Amino acid sequence: MNSVLPDLVVSLVFIGYAMVMLLSFGGLLTWVERKQSAVMADRVGANRAYIRIPFTNIKLVWLGLFHGMADGLKMLLKENFKPKTHDAVGYFLAPFVVFTPVLLVFAVVPFGGTVIPGQLIPALAGWFGDRAYPMQIANLDAGLLVVFAFSSLGIIGAMLAGWASDNKFSLLGGLRAGSQMISYELVMGLTVLGLILVYGTVNLGDIVRQQSGTIGGVLPAWGIFYQPVAAFLFLTAAIAENKRIPFDLPEAESELIAGYFTEYSAMKLGLFMFSEFIQIAVVGALFATLFLGGYNLPFMTDAGFSLPGGTEIALSQAVRVPLQLVTFLGKVALMCVIQIQIRWTLPRFRYDQMLGLSWKMLLPLSLANLAVTVVWMWLAGGGQ
Amino acid sequence: VNPMVKDRVAPSSAGVTGVSFGDNERLAAQKGGAAGQGAVPAAAPAKARPPVRYARKQYWNEPEMTLWEKAYLPEVLKGLAITTGIFLRNMGKWLTGRKGAVTTYYPEERRADFAPRNRGKHILTQRPDGSPQCIACNMCATVCPAKVIEIESGFDPNDPAHPKYPVRFEIDYSRCVFCGMCVEACPEDAIRMQDDVPNLVSDDRYNMWMTMDEMLTWNPQQDVAKPYPPKPVPLVLGESVKRGRGQ
Numbered sequence: 001m002n003s004v005l006p007d008l009v010v011s012l013v014f015i016g017y018a019m020v021m022l023l024s025f026g027g028l029l030t031w032v033e034r035k036q037s038a039v040m041a042d043r044v045g046a047n048r049a050y051i052r053i054p055f056t057n058i059k060l061v062w063l064g065l066f067h068g069m070a071d072g073l074k075m076l077l078k079e080n081f082k083p084k085t086h087d088a089v090g091y092f093l094a095p096f097v098v099f100t101p102v103l104l105v106f107a108v109v110p111f112g113g114t115v116i117p118g119q120l121i122p123a124l125a126g127w128f129g130d131r132a133y134p135m136q137i138a139n140l141d142a143g144l145l146v147v148f149a150f151s152s153l154g155i156i157g158a159m160l161a162g163w164a165s166d167n168k169f170s171l172l173g174g175l176r177a178g179s180q181m182i183s184y185e186l187v188m189g190l191t192v193l194g195l196i197l198v199y200g201t202v203n204l205g206d207i208v209r210q211q212s213g214t215i216g217g218v219l220p221a222w223g224i225f226y227q228p229v230a231a232f233l234f235l236t237a238a239i240a241e242n243k244r245i246p247f248d249l250p251e252a253e254s255e256l257i258a259g260y261f262t263e264y265s266a267m268k269l270g271l272f273m274f275s276e277f278i279q280i281a282v283v284g285a286l287f288a289t290l291f292l293g294g295y296n297l298p299f300m301t302d303a304g305f306s307l308p309g310g311t312e313i314a315l316s317q318a319v320r321v322p323l324q325l326v327t328f329l330g331k332v333a334l335m336c337v338i339q340i341q342i343r344w345t346l347p348r349f350r351y352d353q354m355l356g357l358s359w360k361m362l363l364p365l366s367l368a369n370l371a372v373t374v375v376w377m378w379l380a381g382g383g384q
Numbered sequence: 385v386n387p388m389v390k391d392r393v394a395p396s397s398a399g400v401t402g403v404s405f406g407d408n409e410r411l412a413a414q415k416g417g418a419a420g421q422g423a424v425p426a427a428a429p430a431k432a433r434p435p436v437r438y439a440r441k442q443y444w445n446e447p448e449m450t451l452w453e454k455a456y457l458p459e460v461l462k463g464l465a466i467t468t469g470i471f472l473r474n475m476g477k478w479l480t481g482r483k484g485a486v487t488t489y490y491p492e493e494r495r496a497d498f499a500p501r502n503r504g505k506h507i508l509t510q511r512p513d514g515s516p517q518c519i520a521c522n523m524c525a526t527v528c529p530a531k532v533i534e535i536e537s538g539f540d541p542n543d544p545a546h547p548k549y550p551v552r553f554e555i556d557y558s559r560c561v562f563c564g565m566c567v568e569a570c571p572e573d574a575i576r577m578q579d580d581v582p583n584l585v586s587d588d589r590y591n592m593w594m595t596m597d598e599m600l601t602w603n604p605q606q607d608v609a610k611p612y613p614p615k616p617v618p619l620v621l622g623e624s625v626k627r628g629r630g631q
Contacts, residue, residue: 039474040467042486345467346460357456 010117010133018106018137021329025281026274029336030068033277036337037344075270083166083263090164095264095271098157101150102275102282108143109285110136110205112295112324113302120317134205135295135324143204144196147286148189151241154275155181158243158250158260161272165263173259176351177243177250183358184240184247190366191233194373195290198226208294212301218308220298223291229369231291233362238283239339240358242276246346249354284335288328292335295328491582503562504580506555508599509573515543516600518574520550524566532556533566550596557584558592578602 031046038045049066050059060066082091112135118128140146155178162174199207213221224231240247251259261272288294299307304315315323349357453459474484488495509517520537536552543549566575586592 036471039478039484040471042470042474042484044485044487044489047489341464341468341471345463 006117006128006131007133011137014133014135014137018111019103021111022103022106022278022281025332025336026278027068027072029277029280029340030071031065032336033340033343034067035064036340040341040344072270075267078266080266080268085166086263087164087166090160091263094157094161094164095268095275096157097160098154099271099275099278101153101157102279104150105147105282106285107137108140108146108204109282109289110134110139110208110294111285111328112136112321115321116317120321135321136205139203139205141201141203143207144192144202147204148185148192152181152185154241154279155185161264162260165260167263169256169258170260170262173250173252173256173262176256177260180243180247180250180354180358181241183355184237184362187233187358187362187366188237188241190363190370191227191230191237192290194227194230194366194370195223197370197373197377198223204289204294208289208296209301211293212296212299214299214308220293222293222298227291227369227373229365230373231287233366233369234290235283235287235339236362237358238287239342240354242279242283242339244276244280244339245343246348247354248348249351252348280336280339281332283339284332285328287335288331292331294331295324297323297327494580498579500579502579503564503567503577505557505578505582505584506566506594506599507576507578507602508553508596509576509602510600515546516550516553516574516596517572518550518553518570519546519572520548520553521571523569523571524575527565527569529563529565530559530561532559553596553599555594555599556592557581557594558589 035045037043045064046067047061047064049064049070050061051066052059114132114134116128116130116132118125118130138146158177158181159174162170162172162177165171195207196202199210201207201210207223211220211222215221215225219225243250249259250256251261256262261269264272297305299305302320304320305311305313307313477484511517518535520535522535522537525531525533525535532555534552534554534556535550537548538551540547540549562577562581564577567577584592
């Protein structure tokens with residue numbers, strides 16, 4: 001048989017799954033954010049948008065789920081207003097430069113274990129043979145480096161939008177976004193460095209597989225138990241990267257109207273908003289992969305469960321693959337909820353406090369964490 | 385003695401003793417006799433201004449934070465615990481079929497503590513025959529601070545008790561401030577206010593005009609302040625009137 005075609009089909013299926021997952025997370029999170037903040041504040045939340053079944057008077061409200069659709073429709077149908085003096089190329093490109101890297105980061109995140117299509121669906125056995133595919137769009141050895149390479153592209157988009165809008169508020173917002181994201185990216189990189197030392201690899205698939213063991217036979221060998229400080233610092237820095245409250249200084253509406261996307265309207269504004277929501281999901285996915293054992297439940301490997309008591313439960317592929325997919329989605333959803341909870345709890349920092357937190361608190365902490373990890377690894381390795 | 389200090393003292397002491405500022409030099413010479421050379425003319429430019437320090441202003445009620453609070457993280461966790469607790473409590477209520485919010489789903493739902501004397505939509509009271517009690521005297525339109533009431537009066541020769549009646553009585557709810565002064569001004573108890581404004585919202589400002597037939601929905605047969613038909617009331621003269629007539 002042709003040797004490239006099955007690979008291509010599997011890749012396309014994975015890409016389709018990842019795209020659908022991210023976009024539906026982006027859409028659903030608008031609803032989750034509205035409802036969660038409402039429940040936190042003793043309110044009901046958005047519940048007016050409805051779809052009427054044609055020719056009847058039945059209105060489907062579904063707890064306000066259609067508000068996201070109404071938002072999208074509004075964004076698409078609105079006038080695409082441009083300021084007279086904008087820089088045409090930069091103004092056009094900026095939303096895409098912000099949006100694309102967020103999606104690209106997910107390319108190296110594994111969302112499931114190894115799948116062998118020939119065994120999963122016997123009808124395809126002749127075509128696929130016994131090829132095995134890790135459920136991941138790109139199984140790159142440089143996984144984590146790719147994540148940082150792409151996620152730092154977002155700065156360019158934010159600054160480009162701020163510059164090309166030719167508006168003082170936008171420019172200030174772009175400057176703030178630039179300095180903020182650079183500061184926190186440093187922290188993020190340094191915290192993950194400790195994790196790389198522990199796992200000895202930057203391949204995200206390997207990192208997840210190493211987390212299926214146990215620490216001392218009881219605790220799952222998750223990154224959050226190896227590196228609790230790093231987990232905290234990573235989450236903080238990731239929220240700051242995402243430019244949401246309490247770190248939403250680039251778009252502080254009481255000071256800068258909407259910051260770097262003040263002059264954007266219609267779906268271009270929608271892209272900025274949407275990328276923010278997708279980034280919540282991507283941060284959740286990264287956190288789950290690095291610190292929460294990725295797609296595996298505790299004590300679970302691709303072969304099945306090996307519980308602390310010594311019990312082994314073998315899982316067939318038909319059970320394991322859906323279980324891993326659902327586990328991953330559940331972990332990402334949990335992280336999204338935690339991020340939204342933080343967003344609706346904390347007030348915004350002052351700008352000097354925000355940069356001070358990064359350079360005076362988080363950076364020394366991450367360096368200390370790294371130093372402790374190095375010494376620990378050196379001692380664990382027998383002082384060599 | 386620092387000459388700068390003296391220089392600064394001079395105007396204030398001048399103010400106290402009632403000497404004008406022009407006398408600074410004389411005053412400084414008098415006071416600075418002992419200091420001798422120390423007295424300098426007030427007009428001399430200040431040589432060394434203290435350097436401006438761009439420090440954040442300290443307020444008298446600046447919160448004193450303990451080390452625990454300055455660490456920030458414990459307080460963050462405390463705040464998260466509070467919001468998460470409220471979230472879980474409300475979510476538990478919703479999931480068990482109870483209401484987990486203090487807001488109401490107006491107008492489908494109405495608060496139980498909605499005040500009965502709340503001022504809302506206007507009502508034109510009616511006589512037992514269904515005609516509006518209004519006599520188109522225009523007092524409500526005159527007193528209205530928002531100028532939202534428009535009345536067009538008509539003449540009815542068949543009703544000698546109330547020959548004037550409203551042909552058109554309209555209120556612009558987009559401008560009405562619900563102050564209730566029209567109700568107070570009405571001599572006939574012809575206009576009242578309901579406790580809320582149902583279906584006030586509109587896409588179009590011209591739909592915000594409420595016409596007379598929309599306000600004539602309520603017919604309080606027994607609840608009018610004036611009995612109908614009106615009884616002849618004997619003329620009673622007040623004390624002041626009588627006194628005025630006697631002298």
